[in-house]
Amino acid sequence: xxxxxxxxxxxxxxxxxxxxxxxxxxxxxxTGARIxxxxxxxxxxxxxxxxxxxxxxxxxxxxxxxxxxxDARRWAALYGVPFVEPVERVEFDPExxxxxxxxxxxxxxxxxxxxxxxxxxFATESTxxxxxxxxxxxxxxxxxxADFQAALDAPATRLELDLAQAKAISAGxxxxxxxxxxxxxxxxxxxxxxxxxxxxxxxxR
Numbered sequence: 001x002x003x004x005x006x007x008x009x010x011x012x013x014x015x016x017x018x019x020x021x022x023x024x025x026x027x028x029x030x031t032g033a034r035i036x037x038x039x040x041x042x043x044x045x046x047x048x049x050x051x052x053x054x055x056x057x058x059x060x061x062x063x064x065x066x067x068x069x070x071d072a073r074r075w076a077a078l079y080g081v082p083f084v085e086p087v088e089r090v091e092f093d094p095e096x097x098x099x100x101x102x103x104x105x106x107x108x109x110x111x112x113x114x115x116x117x118x119x120x121x122f123a124t125e126s127t128x129x130x131x132x133x134x135x136x137x138x139x140x141x142x143x144x145x146a147d148f149q150a151a152l153d154a155p156a157t158r159l160e161l162d163l164a165q166a167k168a169i170s171a172g173x174x175x176x177x178x179x180x181x182x183x184x185x186x187x188x189x190x191x192x193x194x195x196x197x198x199x200x201x202x203x204x205r
Contacts, residue, residue: 004033004202006195007180009168010114011042012097013086015072016189018118020177022081023192031199033181037110038164039101042176043094048169075189082123090121092129100134102161103151104143112141 008024010017028035069085076083097117104113116137120126126133131152138148151157171180179186179195181202186195 004031004181004199006033006035006199007038007167007171008035009038009040009164009173009176009178009180011040011045011094011176012101012114012117012121013092013094014042014176015068015083015086015122016075017042017177018122019072019075019079019081019083020189020192021114021118022079023189027192027196027199031196032203033199035179037101037105037114038168039098039105039110039114040161040164040168040176041095041098044098044165045168045173045175048165049174084122084125086121090126090129092121096131096134097129098161099157100137100152102164103148103154103157104138104141106151106154106157106160107143107147109141109143113137113143116140 008020010021012018024035024037027033065087069087072085073083101110101114101117104110117129117134120129120133120137134152135145135148139145168178172185173180174185174187177187177189179191181195181198184198186192186198
């Protein structure tokens with residue numbers, strides 16, 4: 001049987017993307033699915049959709065920062081992974097981080113590189129992540145600095161990110177993290193259990 005193909009859309013600055021990413025290896029091992037890591041800029045995604053629940057008064061309690069921090073800490077405790085709240089602590093450009101992960105993807109190291117950036121944002125006391133930190137992350141993943149910088153600056157990398165953003169919109173991705181399996185969209189770290197169920201059912205066919 002052919003393994004199910006899943007696109008994993010995520011953004012480095014998203015706490016729930018970080019939490020979901022820690023579970024992806026286990027999910028792939030349990031279901032046999034081929035999970036493709038697709039970094040995007042979630043701020044741009046919300047702009048493209050014309051809906052941003054983080055602007056203005058929170059549309060519901062789940063978008064209040066104090067609740068999201070508490071919820072993320074609970075999930076991190078369940079998963080047994082570290083979590084350091086990034087709001088008002090670390091500065092970063094979400095587009096730069098999405099481009100950096102896309103550059104790493106073009107160099108064949110998207111998973112390791114994304115995990116390193118996630119670690120910097122959510123598991124350390126880093127206060128800023130800019131180009132220098134992106135280059136340091138590349139070195140930590142065994143990527144040559146010159147190769148990574150070239151990929152980061154390449155128009156093809158920008159094009160690949162733009163195409164990923166458009167594909168996410170076309171697939172009906174409402175936010176990150178999101179997993180797209182065929183025509184099925186599973187949005188949110190808390191939907192991993194439903195995705196797992198779906199993939200196991202596909203594997204039994």
